[in-house]
Structures are given as structure tokens and as C-alpha cells.
Amino acid sequence: MITPRARDGFERVVRESLVATLSRDGGAEVLTVERLGEVQGTHVVVLSVASYRFRLLMGLYFSRDASTRERLARLHGLEPEAMTEQAFDDAIAECGNLFCGTFNRELGRAFPHVGMSTPNVLRRSAIEHLGLLRCGHVRHLLLTNHGQPAWYATLAVSEQGTLDFELPPAPAYAADAAGELEFF
Amino acid sequence: MLEISMGLLAGASVAAIGWRWRGQRDRRSDRTIAQEQAARRDAEHALEVVRLRAEGDHLREQLRRAQDERDAVRAELAAARKDAQAAAGTFAGTRQQATTYAAQLAGDAQALLDVGKTFERWHAAMDVLLSHNKDMHRKNEDFAQIVRQMIIVTLNASIEAARVGAQSRGFAVVAEEMRQLAGRATTLSTDYRQSLQENDLITTSTFQDLQAGGKMIMGAVIGLELANRKTLAVLDGAGSA
Numbered sequence: 001m002i003t004p005r006a007r008d009g010f011e012r013v014v015r016e017s018l019v020a021t022l023s024r025d026g027g028a029e030v031l032t033v034e035r036l037g038e039v040q041g042t043h044v045v046v047l048s049v050a051s052y053r054f055r056l057l058m059g060l061y062f063s064r065d066a067s068t069r070e071r072l073a074r075l076h077g078l079e080p081e082a083m084t085e086q087a088f089d090d091a092i093a094e095c096g097n098l099f100c101g102t103f104n105r106e107l108g109r110a111f112p113h114v115g116m117s118t119p120n121v122l123r124r125s126a127i128e129h130l131g132l133l134r135c136g137h138v139r140h141l142l143l144t145n146h147g148q149p150a151w152y153a154t155l156a157v158s159e160q161g162t163l164d165f166e167l168p169p170a171p172a173y174a175a176d177a178a179g180e181l182e183f184f
Numbered sequence: 185m186l187e188i189s190m191g192l193l194a195g196a197s198v199a200a201i202g203w204r205w206r207g208q209r210d211r212r213s214d215r216t217i218a219q220e221q222a223a224r225r226d227a228e229h230a231l232e233v234v235r236l237r238a239e240g241d242h243l244r245e246q247l248r249r250a251q252d253e254r255d256a257v258r259a260e261l262a263a264a265r266k267d268a269q270a271a272a273g274t275f276a277g278t279r280q281q282a283t284t285y286a287a288q289l290a291g292d293a294q295a296l297l298d299v300g301k302t303f304e305r306w307h308a309a310m311d312v313l314l315s316h317n318k319d320m321h322r323k324n325e326d327f328a329q330i331v332r333q334m335i336i337v338t339l340n341a342s343i344e345a346a347r348v349g350a351q352s353r354g355f356a357v358v359a360e361e362m363r364q365l366a367g368r369a370t371t372l373s374t375d376y377r378q379s380l381q382e383n384d385l386i387t388t389s390t391f392q393d394l395q396a397g398g399k400m401i402m403g404a405v406i407g408l409e410l411a412n413r414k415t416l417a418v419l420d421g422a423g424s425a
Contacts, residue, residue, distance in 0.1 A: 048392030050400055055393045112407075115399030117392035120314070126385040133389055 002136040002157060003164040009110065010056070011139055012167065014155045017102040018143045022095060022151050024075065029147075033140040036128060039152045044124050045092050047100035048117040049107060054163050057135075058100045059127055059154040062092055071150065093119040099153070110165045133158050279419055286416045293409040303398035310391035317387060321380050328373040331366050338363035 002010075015030040022028075033039055041061025049056045062068050066080075072091040073080040083091065096119040104116040130138060137157040143150050157163075338359050345356035 046388060046392070048389060048396045050393050050396035052400075055389075055396065057389055057392070113400050113404045115396040115401070115403060117395040117399075120388045120392065122384050122388060123381065126381045126388075129382045129385050132382055132386055 001162045002159050003162065005166060006164050007137050009165055009167040010107075010137065010155060010157060013103055013106045014058070014139070014153070015141065017099055017106065018141065018151065018153060021098040021102050022075070022143055023145055025145075027146040028150075029144045031142045031144060033142050033152065036130075036140055036154075039124075039140055039142075039154070040149065041152055042124055043121055044127055044154070045096040045119050045121050046127075047096050047119050049100065049104050049114055050117075051111045051114045053161060054157055054159040056103075057130075057133065057154075057156040057158075058096075058103060059156075060092075060096050060099055061124060061152040061154075064088070068092075089121070092121070106167075106170070109168045109170070127154060130154075130156050136163070279422055283416065283419045286412055286419065289412045290409065290416065293405055293412060296405045297402065297409070299398070299405070300402055303395065303402075306394050306398070307391075310387070310394070313387055314384075314391065317380060317384055321377075321384075324373060324376050324380060328370070328377070331369040331373055334366040334369070335363065338366055 018030055019028045039061055040063070042063045044059040044061045046057055046059045049058070069083045069088060070080045072078075072088065072095070073083050075095065076091050078087070078091075100116055100119075104114055107114055133156060135156040136159045137155070139155045141153045141155070143153065341359035342356060342363065345352040345359055348355075
């Protein structure tokens with residue numbers, strides 16, 4: 001069982017991580033998407049964050065289309081023409097890494113021992129079977145930039161026993177790091 | 185009390201002599217006056233002797249007490265020195281034990297870091313499994329493509345049988361059977377695709393859980409090793425102090 005306070009904590013961090021890593025010029029807003037059917041994207045890059053008594057699956061949806069290519073190029077400071085298939089794959093994996101890495105780092109304020117996986121790309125249809133993971137909490141979100149849909153994301157938490165925590169206040173440097181995109 | 189009594193007695197004597205001397209001054213001879221003065225000096229001397237004796241007694245008592253206190257302090261110091269020596273011996277033994285255990289822990293933590301190799305092995309195995317899933321997806325797509333072709337062929341066969349008429353009734357039955365088989369194969373392929381999709385999610389999430397959990401464990405072991413290193417440094421510092 002995940003307490004309402006823990007759900008709020010997870011959601012707060014995932015929303016902040018989306019804004020911090022996938023929007024560049026402000027005007028970003030994160031909306032709740034009620035049903036998976038409303039989520040756009042043919043594929044999803046997934047990463048996991050694990051601790052002793054829970055694991056989180058984070059999904060970032062995308063399609064291999066021109067608008068995604070352009071958005072990725074803009075985020076990484078490249079020309080869209082420079083986005084080869086390999087560059088596209090690397091860039092989308094990097095976006096997942098940044099998003100989940102920020103989430104993982106922020107979650108470390110509440111859980112001293114957490115670890116993060118490397119990214120994998122799945123067909124979006126695989127996510128429709130999330131119920132198999134016996135998640136205690138699933139949330140679909142949409143990051144908009146100046147009112148335009150930019151990124152859809154899913155947070156799925158599987159827990160063992162009762163999961164409750166309160167996120168400590170963010171340290172001062174977190175605000176400075178927001179909005180920056182770096183390769184690592 | 186003795187001191188006070190003696191003082192009172194001497195004072196009274198001096199007063200009596202003074203009174204008599206003052207009352208009979210005119211009739212007294214010089215000799216008498218000299219005797220009285222000598223007596224007075226004797227009384228005063230006696231009084232001084234009494235006072236000095238009392239003071240001496242008091243000082244002797246103070247000295248005796250000071251000596252008692254000194255002896256008590258010496259005894260306490262000796263006991264404290266003995267305790268300190270015993271404690272130093274115990275501490276040295278405890279420090280030696282703690283150093284031994286910390287060194288053992290350092291070795292274990294270092295060995296445990298090799299668990300990273302185990303995670304790499306799991307990683308490699310899961311990569312093979314994910315690659316295997318992709319291959320099964322591809323084969324199922326090939327199978328579904330064949331089934332779609334079969335449906336078209338059986339449909340063509342049915343149309344051809346209908347065009348020929350009664351003479352090809354047996355052929356039409358076979359075509360219909362084939363079409364039904366192709367339909368069942370389509371259902372099977374669709375189910376299989378869904379199973380593969382489920383498998384993708386379960387395999388990937390399990391693989392990622394292992395990977396992330398492995399990194400979490402590695403982080404915890406590194407933290408333990410660091411804490412142990414600090415403990416060893418403190419013990420070394422305590423030993424050399």
C-alpha cells in the first residue's frame with residue numbers, strides 16, 4: 001500500500017524532473033492524463049529506479065516522426081538534419097537518462113539507497129500490460145510547452161508492504177540546476 | 185574554652201592589681217610599686233604564654249588535619265593511577281580488536297564490490313533474453329504475414345470454386361477448411377503477439393529492477409567501505425596519540 005503522502009511525493013518529484021530536464025525556455029506545465037489511451041506516441045523509453053522496498057518504472061513516450069526529431073534536435077542543440085537514426089536513438093535514450101536521473105537524485109533526499117537502470121525502448125503496446133507489474137500507483141502525465149503537448153510520461157510504482165515517506169525540502173542548488181540539459 | 189577561662193582569670197588579676205595600685209598610690213613606696221609592676225608583667229607574661237600555647241595547639245591541630253588530607257589525596261591518586269593503567273590496558277586491547285574487525289570488514293567490503301561482476305553476468309543474460317524476444321517478435325510477424333497470404337489464397341480458391349460450379353464442390357470445401365484454419369492461425373498469432381508484448385514489459389522491467397537494485401547495493405557497499413575506512417583512521421589516530 002502506498003500512502004497518499006508517498007504518492008504525492010513521487011508525483012511532485014516526477015513533475016519537477018520533467019520540467020527541469022525536458023523544457024528549455026520556460027512556459028512549461030505538467031498536466032495529469034487520466035487514461036493511457038490519451039497518451040500519444042508509438043514507442044516508449046523506459047527506465048527503472050529501485051530501492052529495497054519499491055521499484056519505479058518511468059516511461060517517456062515518443063514517435064519516430066519529424067516533430068519529435070525536431071524537438072530532440074532543439075533540446076540537444078543540433079540541426080534536425082543531423083539527427084540520424086542512431087543520433088535519434090541516442091538522443092531519446094539521453095532524454096530518458098536525464099529525466100530519470102534527476103528523479104533518482106531528488107528521490108535520494110528521502111531514500112539514501114536507490115539505484116537507476118539504463119534505458120530500454122519498448123513498443124507503446126507493451127505499456128498497456130502495466131497491470132502485470134502489480135503497481136500500487138500509476139500516473140500518466142503530459143508536459144506542455146507554451147500550451148503545446150511536448151512529452152507524455154508514465155510513472156508506475158510497485159511496492160512491498162506499506163510505503164510512506166515525506167520528501168525533505170530541496171537544497172538550494174536544485175533551483176540552479178533546473179532547466180539545464182547535459183550529456184553524461 | 186580553656187583559652188577563654190585563662191584569659192578571664194588573667195584579666196581579673198590584672199584588674200585587681202591595678203585597682204589596688206590606684207587606691208593606695210600615695211602610701212606606696214617605690215619598692216612596692218616596683219613589686220606591683222613586676223607582678224603585673226608576670227601576669228601579662230603568663231597571659232601571653234597561655235595565648236601562645238593555645239595558638240600552638242590550634243596550629244598543631246591544623247597541621248594534623250592537613251597531613252590527614254594529604255594522605256587521603258595520595259591514596260586517591262594511587263587508586264586513580266591504578267585505574268588509569270587498567271583502563272589503558274583495556275583500551276589497547278579493545279582498539280586492537282576493533283582494528284582487526286575493521287580490517288576484516290574492509291576485506292569483505294572489497295570482496296563484495298565484486299558483486300558488480302555478478303550484475304554484469306545478469307546484464308549479459310538479460311540482453312540475450314531481450315534479443316531473443318525481438319527475434320520472436322520478428323518470427324511472429326513473419327508468421328502473421330504468411331497467414332494473411334493464406335487467407336488471400338483461400339479466398340481466391342473459394343472464388344475459383346464458385347466460378348467452376350458444382351464440379352468443384354469438394355475443392356470449395358477444402359478452401360473453406362483452409363480459410364478457417366488461417367482464421368485460427370490469425371487468432372493464435374494475435375494472441376502470441378500480445379504474449380510477446382507482455383513478455384517485453386515483464387522482461388525489461390525485471391531486468392531493469394535487477395540492474396537498478398544492483399547499483400543500489402553497490403552504492404550501499406561503497407558507503408559501508410567508506411565508513412569503515414574512517415573508523416580505521418580514527419583507530420589509527422587513537423593508537424598513535
